[in-house]
Amino acid sequence: MQGTKRLLMSSQLQKRRKESNKTWKRIIQNWELYIFIAPAFFYFLIFSYGPMYGIQIAFKNFIPTKGILGSDWVGFDHFIRFFDSYYFWDLLWNTFSISLYDLAIGFPIPIILALAFNEVKDGFFKRLTQTITYAPHFISVVVMAGMIITFLSSSTGIVVHIIQWLGFDAPQFLTDPKWFKTVYVFSGVWQSAGWGTIIYLAALSGVDPQLHEAAIIDGATRFQRVRHINIPTLVPTMTILLILNMGSLLGVGFEKILLLQNSLNMGASDVISTFVYRSGLVDAQYSFSTAVGLFNSVINAVLLIVVNQIVRRTSENSLW
């Protein structure tokens, strides 16, 4: 009994030793692959993990001449100052409301658009629509902001002219805080809804045509086929994209907001990330703004994990 056990153990040991030998052999044999990965490894190490090391200044009073290590610890002072500040709730509210508004409008539109594109059977028309609706994706955010500003200009903007031509009073889109979020969200839809359809169209192209044939024989209308075949096909893709979107709820399109911000719409347009930029790089409050940024990333990471957990409990389409 004991003998066989020992034999078993020794054979296992041998197997393990053999495996580790094999691992070493594979490492040596493929040493060049480590050179292949080295640039990316060092890039992420320095430019992604390096700043993570720098996060400690959120708990310090960073003074550039003293360096990151030499500055004094202050604990959670910067966080407390941020939470107690009068703008804390405004920033949080603006960030969340812009993101949720964007999600509520910007998420379903590409899905509906993809379903509609998929029903267009005329090849040329379909290609034309796709080419044109994808194009705005390539417009830079600066040009996009410039377009928004010129189109919505209260005296010369074409959108204002069209609204007046229809017989309404045009609101002050750019300076009225009430309109900022709408302008932000709908310009985003204009720019990216078409591009957003690609991923759904790819999923739709994978639908088994037999499903549709069977449904036709059973007398299903086109609408019923879209409703009961195409939409369920898109659910896994939708879920993944939704989780990813939830993970960036506080990371709203900061570059565009920064460009569209002006002193008059600040009440609605100031979000955490623009605040971090302003207080950190413009006003040089390095530690304080790092603390605010850290608060932002922690909330993002927590949201992502929580949403993913919820999805994992209820379906099998989670990220991990």
Next chain:
Amino acid sequence: MISGVRETGRDKVFLIINYIYVLLALVIVAYPVIYMISASFSDPKYVGSGEMWLWPRGFTLKGYQIVFENSKIWTGYANTICYTLLGTAINLVVTMPAAYALSRKDFVGRNFFMGMFMITMFFGGGLVPTYILVKNLGMVNTVWSIVIPSAASIWNIIVARTFFQSSIPKELQDAAQIDGCTNMRLFVKIILPLSMPIIAVMALFYGVGNWNSYFSALIYLNDESKYPLQLILRQILVLQEMSAQAGGAMDSASAAALNNKAEVASLVKYAVIIVSTVPIIAVYPFLQRYFVQGVMIGSVKG
């Protein structure tokens, strides 16, 4: 198969509504673009008053003339081309070998590297620590601050890795190894020539990103002579700094013709939007296939 079946009445209604919907989407997307092109060729008087709403009215090339006479725009253009070429080259050199290594099942440590890269998708150091790092590395106000901190994107590495995994047969690697071919030779002589589609996709994704980026230039560059086009555009389009300056740059005859500075400024805006966006929009329809391919490869989970 489907077309063989006669459309019922309700299906026809559905199809008509669907076509109207798609057409509407098409018009909404295309109209602002057409409007901008027309506006850039029109007399700003008509544009400002709303009389020009689709086709050019009072045809003029003044806007383009002012744009092309502006040396800042030319410098910006040259800088952008330089940053885009250099940046994209660095992007590819970092991305392709790493993606290939990660695609190899016999690469010991691939899960470690993948995990290490993936974490950066969800958590980062934030703006200020990154800025301090770049500053400490002495890159501020140099071309390196533009091209190095964005040397790779994990998303693109995953896309390229997925391509290698699904499109390069493993037998090639086995055969090469039996013949005593090193990994380096295998990658350079066999894998890369077979990967032209994905190299094109990556070059396009990175290239467009580099061309359009403004934020790293905004925070890292101080000298206006180093500004890329997007920052110059920001001055003209967003900060509206053009009006005064454009007036000065013009000869007196055209200044008399367009004496309203605000009008000149708006004309210049449309022209500059077209000039800066044309390189990308012009090549895009020919490359659309590749872009779409890239998104689709990326959407395959795993």
